Amino acid sequence: GLMLLSLTTQIFLVKPNGCGVQVTISECKSHYSTGEVSLFYISIYMIGVGNGGYQPNIATFGADQFDEKHPKESHSKVTFFSYIYLAFNLAALFSDTILGYFENQGMWAPGFWLFITIIIRNIVEYISITQIVKRHQQKLLPIWLCTIMYSVVYTQMGSLFVEQGDAMNTKISNFDFPPASMSIFNILTVAVFLFLCNRMHKKKLRINTEIQRMGIGLVIAIASMISAGIVEYYRLKYAKTTNLSIFWLAPQYALIGASEAFMYVAQLEFFNAQAPDGFKIFGSALCMSSISFGNHVSSYLVSIVMKISTKNNKLGWIPEDPNKGHLDRFYFLLAGLTAIDLVMYIVCAKWYINVGKSGEDNQEQSCMKCELTEPVNGKPRVPILNDQIFPTFLQKKRLDNLVNRKDSNTRLKIFSGTANTTLSQEIAWYMGLELGKIHTKRFADGEIYVQLQESVRGCDVYLIQPTSPPANENLMELSVMIDACRRASAKNITAVIPYFGYARADRKTQGRESIAAKLVANLITESGADRVLACDLHSGQSMGYFDIPVDHVYCQPVILDYLASKKICSSDLVVVSPDVGGVVRARAFAKKLSDAPLAIIDKRRQGHNVAEVMNLIGDVKGKVAVMVDDMIDTAGTIAKGAALLHEEGAREVYACCTHAVFSPPAIERLSSGLFQEVIVTNTIPVTEKNYFPQLTVLSVANLLGETIWRVHDDSSVSSIFQ
Numbered sequence: 209g210l211m212l213l214s215l216t217t218q219i220f221l222v223k224p225n226g227c228g229v230q231v232t233i234s235e236c237k238s239h240y241s242t243g244e245v246s247l248f249y250i251s252i253y254m255i256g257v258g259n260g261g262y263q264p265n266i267a268t269f270g271a272d273q274f275d276e277k278h279p280k281e282s283h284s285k286v287t288f289f290s291y292i293y294l295a296f297n298l299a300a301l302f303s304d305t306i307l308g309y310f311e312n313q314g315m316w317a318p319g320f321w322l323f324i325t326i327i328i329r330n331i332v333e334y335i336s337i338t339q340i341v342k343r344h345q346q347k348l349l350p351i352w353l354c355t356i357m358y359s360v361v362y363t364q365m366g367s368l369f370v371e372q373g374d375a376m377n378t379k380i381s382n383f384d385f386p387p388a389s390m391s392i393f394n395i396l397t398v399a400v401f402l403f404l405c406n407r408m409h410k411k412k413l414r415i416n417t418e419i420q421r422m423g424i425g426l427v428i429a430i431a432s433m434i435s436a437g438i439v440e441y442y443r444l445k446y447a448k449t450t451n452l453s454i455f456w457l458a459p460q461y462a463l464i465g466a467s468e469a470f471m472y473v474a475q476l477e478f479f480n481a482q483a484p485d486g487f488k489i490f491g492s493a494l495c496m497s498s499i500s501f502g503n504h505v506s507s508y509l510v511s512i513v514m515k516i517s518t519k520n521n522k523l524g525w526i527p528e529d530p531n532k533g534h535l536d537r538f539y540f541l542l543a544g545l546t547a548i549d550l551v552m553y554i555v556c557a558k559w560y561i562n563v564g565k566s567g568e569d570n571q572e573q574s575c576m577k578c579e580l581t582e583p584v585n586g587k588p589r590v591p592i593l594n595d596q597i598f599p600t601f602l603q604k605k606r607l608d609n610l611v612n613r614k615d616s617n618t619r620l621k622i623f624s625g626t627a628n629t630t631l632s633q634e635i636a637w638y639m640g641l642e643l644g645k646i647h648t649k650r651f652a653d654g655e656i657y658v659q660l661q662e663s664v665r666g667c668d669v670y671l672i673q674p675t676s677p678p679a680n681e682n683l684m685e686l687s688v689m690i691d692a693c694r695r696a697s698a699k700n701i702t703a704v705i706p707y708f709g710y711a712r713a714d715r716k717t718q719g720r721e722s723i724a725a726k727l728v729a730n731l732i733t734e735s736g737a738d739r740v741l742a743c744d745l746h747s748g749q750s751m752g753y754f755d756i757p758v759d760h761v762y763c764q765p766v767i768l769d770y771l772a773s774k775k776i777c778s779s780d781l782v783v784v785s786p787d788v789g790g791v792v793r794a795r796a797f798a799k800k801l802s803d804a805p806l807a808i809i810d811k812r813r814q815g816h817n818v819a820e821v822m823n824l825i826g827d828v829k830g831k832v833a834v835m836v837d838d839m840i841d842t843a844g845t846i847a848k849g850a851a852l853l854h855e856e857g858a859r860e861v862y863a864c865c866t867h868a869v870f871s872p873p874a875i876e877r878l879s880s881g882l883f884q885e886v887i888v889t890n891t892i893p894v895t896e897k898n899y900f901p902q903l904t905v906l907s908v909a910n911l912l913g914e915t916i917w918r919v920h921d922d923s924s925v926s927s928i929f930q
Contacts, residue, residue, distance in 0.1 A: 209254025210327065214320035216247045260496065266292070271480060289476045290402045297468075301395040308386045350556035351478070352494050355422065357549035358471050359502020360509065361429045361542055364436070365394060365464050367506075368526070368535060369457060372440060375530040377451040385454060393458045397465030405469055418478035419557045425471025426550045430543050432463035437539035447531050472499075513538060620920050621664050621698075625673030625689060627682040628893045631706060632672040634909030639917060644669075648685065656681070658688045660696055669698040670741075670916055675709035675728070676892040677869065683709060683728065687735040694736030702739040702919065703732055704912065706891035707839075707867045711746035714753075729753035741915060743891050743908065744838045744866040759925050761915050763866045763889050763908050768800050770887060770906055771834065771864070778802040780859070782831045786849045787811050790837055797836045797864075807833070809849045829857035832884075839867035840874060840888070847877035860884040867891050868905075870898050878902065 240248075271288055303323075310319030366388075373387030405421065439460065443452050472495070479494040510526060517534075518524040527533040623644040624632030636643045645661035671693065673686040686703060693701045713724035732740065733755050741759045745751065751758040781804045785794035791808055798804045807826025833853045835846055840863070850861045861883050868888035870878075878886050879900035888894070889908045911928070918925050 209251050209256075209258055210320060210324050212247065212251035212254065214324060216244065216251060217320060260500075287406055289480070290406055290473050293468075293473045293476065294399055294402050297395045297398045301392065304389055304391045304395075308388045351419075351422075351553070352498060354426075354549055354553035354556055355471070355475055355498045356501045356505060357546055358426055358429050358467070359499045360506045361433060361546055362464060362468065362499070363503050363506040364433075364539075364542070365391065365461065368538070369436070369460065371530055372436070372443070372535060373454045373457055375447075376443060376454040376456070378454045387454060390454060390457055390461050393461040394465035394468070397462040398469050401466045401469030402473065405473065418474040418481070421470045421474035422478065423550070423553060423557065425467040425469075425474065426546060426553060428463055428467035428470065430546045430550065432460045432467060433539045433543035433546060435463055436460040437536045437543065440536035440539060444531070444534070444536065510538075513541070619667050619699075620916075621662075621667045621669045622916070623660070623669065623671050623689065623693075625671065625682065625685050627674050627676055627685070628672070628706065628890070630893060631674075631890050631907075631909060631912075634890075634907055635672065635913045635916070638910050638913035646689075648689075654681075656685050656688050658685070658692045660692055663696070664693055665697040666699050668700045668702070668920055669693045670702045670704050672704040672706070672912075674705055674707035674892055676707045676867075677709075677871070679709035683731070687731060690732070690735040690737050700738045701736055702741055702916075703737045704741045704916065705732075706743045706908065706912065707869075708742045708745055708750065711750055714747050714750050723753075725750050726753040730755075739919070741912070741919065743889075743912070746838055759915060759919060761908075761911060761925075762929050763891070763911065764797055764800065765929060766889060766906050766908050766911055767864050767866075767887055768797070770904070771801065771862075776832050778804060780830075780832050781805075782807050782826065782828050782833050782858075784809065784826070784828065784833050784835045784849065784853065786835055786837050786845050793838065794836045797834075801834075804834075809852060811845065811848075824852055824856055828853050830859055832860045832862065833858040834862045834864060837863075837865045839869055840865045840878070840886075841869040842871050843874040843877040847880070847882060850882040854882065862887060864888075866908075868894055868898075870894070874898075875900055 270292060306322070307319045310322075369390065370387045373390055376387075378385045378387060436457075439452075439456050443456075446452065475495045475498065514524045514526055517526075523532050525534040525538045620641065621644045622632070622636050622639070622641055623646045626648055632643055644664070647657075647659045647661055649657050651657065671686065671689050673682060673689065675683040675686065686705070690701055690703060708725075708728075710724040710728045713722065714726075716723060729750070730753075737756060739757045739759070740754055741761060743761045744763050745760060748760075751760055778801065781801060783794050783798035783801060783804050784807045785791045786809050788808060788810060791806075794808075795806055798806050805826065807824060807828055810823040810825060833850075835849060835853075837846060840846055846863055846865075850863070853861050863878070863883050863886045865887075866889050869892060875898055879902060883902050885904055886900075886902050887904045887906065889906050891908060894903070894905055914928060915925055917923075918928070
């Protein structure tokens with residue numbers, strides 16, 4: 209199309225050469241044959257069609273090259289949309305300056321040929337580059353319709369802004385500044401604000417979602433129209449005496465640029481993210497079609513305004529001579545229409561958000577996607593101390609903890625052992641408390657020394673210490689901590705044990721075996737503990753081994769809350785128990801997932817930590833299988849179960865468990881590609897050597913923190929899980 213335009217321009221359209229500059233307009237060729245006019249329009253439409261096919265695809269194709277599961281590439285994908293939009297604007301800067309210069313000199317054809325050379329060079333490079341290996345759920349129409357009005361505002365920059373500038377003083381000394389080149393201010397502002405938007409994204413500021421940024425873009429667009437209207441009002445007012453400098457238009461160009469950085473980049477991200485997988489081109493097409501519709505609406509709006517304003521033989525608001533019209537009124541009209549559009553947009557945005565929330569409840573059509581904390585430096589989503597990383601389960605309770613429970617803080621003390629200090633800090637943060645000061649060390653011979661460094665006399669003391677590997681050391685440390693608190697005259701001592709070691713030794717399976725779970729329960733009781741708070745015990749009967757009260761905390765709500773945010777339709781879901789012993793747990797889990805169907809893997813265990821899968825009870829063909837267990841040790845059971853599920857036709861397999869013991873060779877088995885995702889909690893700290901790409905670690909800090917508050921306040925604990 210551009211080649212045809214160049215040929216027609218050079219051969220017969222612009223005749224004689226220099227028409228409009230060296231040669232006056234009256235001497236230029238004004239009559240053309242039907243064929244010449246047809247070729248001109250064909251070339252224009254070919255350029256439009258080519259651009260319409262290219263622009264939506266390039267953004268989608270580029271974004272698809274980034275692996276969302278890769279920690280660095282997932283962030284690069286977000287910044288990619290900013291950079292590609294910046295590239296569009298830099299190209300426009302080149303066009304508006306270089307091509308604008310050629311146009312001013314009447315050299316249209318050489319300007320077109322220059323860009324053809326660039327395009328040919330890009331085609332050659334495109335062909336030579338090896339393609340990089342590639343590592344509709346919400347109703348988008350209301351949001352899309354609201355973005356069209358912004359495109360109407362944006363269109364004025366290339367039309368009425370230029371006409372407005374042409375009627376102003378364009379001289380800088382002896383240099384005649386082209387009105388079209390005022391877009392430099394727009395492009396420079398775009399570059400600056402794209403940088404600022406990226407900084408906002410990295411710092412995770414509150415104004416960070418695409419919906420919010422598009423709203424800001426609309427607000428700035430209103431400001432740009434008001435600025436344009438004010439400048440035009442004063443230009444008309446002083447037109448007879450003073451010709452204002454064209455640089456008075458700089459603010460409105462800059463405001464359009466700032467609004468672009470917020471609106472168009474956010475549009476690209478929003479529609480691309482919301483489009484269904486395998487149909488991402490639809491998202492980019494929505495963004496580009498918004499711009500196209502904006503151009504058409506702008507044309508219709510100008511026609512309507514002219515038809516109304518030219519009644520009674522008036523010249524109208526937008527005549528050929530801007531000095532005889534009222535372009536300022538048109539700008540103020542656009543500002544008013546955009547303000548109305550902003551109100552509608554806010555309503556649609558709130559409706560959109562509400563649809564997203566209710567979508568979790570509507571399980572028949574539920575396919576929600578949730579924004580979650582991305583992995584950092586190759587590490588999984590290990591929680592950090594802030595409001596954003598915790599699952600929404602009980603998250604709102606934290607404010608009540610900070611405001612309503614200050615009086616009882618002095619009698620409640622939380623101390624952490626050395627087994628899982630990160631979880632202890634998160635629990636204290638949720639509760640609005642600080643961890644108690646405690647000194648723990650190990651002597652050269654392995655003995656453990658514990659000293660409380662603050663008074664606990666008459667206090668309710670909670671000691672957080674899982675008996676995870678090394679189980680014996682952590683168990684002994686817990687016992688010594690309990691003894692230290694007892695001897696310091698603590699009123700009540702509660703052992704908070706996120707992971708209870710030895711829980712699997714809860715019965716005799718052969719002669720002359722010990723029941724170590726009962727032995728450990730006696731050890732904790734005799735050390736001086738008044739209560740035990742434990743998470744997901746291996747079997748319910750373990751609670752009976754303690755001669756003191758036991759509060760059993762179920763971590764299922766945290767995992768269920770996370771799964772509810774996954775893009776999985778309930779009709780595609782099946783919950784799988786990896787063995788017969790876990791059927792009760794899996795059934796309860798399935799009931800909470802919209803009463804999903806249940807499947808059971810029958811196995812025969814031939815020795816400790818060795819399992820053999822025998823048979824599958826239930827249908828998993830074409831479904832997303834979610835395997836549920838209380839812990840993953842060597843991952844033999846769950847890995848063989850996943851292999852069987854794939855053999856039976858499962859589309860994807862997720863592994864969910866509370867306790868990530870991860871004894872060798874668990875990591876090799878879990879990262880072998882059998883699992884789409886392995887979801888665990890932080891009851892046991894996951895060491896850096898055990899990280900792998902499919903791993904997701906969820907925090908149970910809010911759940912344990914709320915349980916501690918309820919125990920301390922003598923409130924119901926079981927109501928948390930109802």
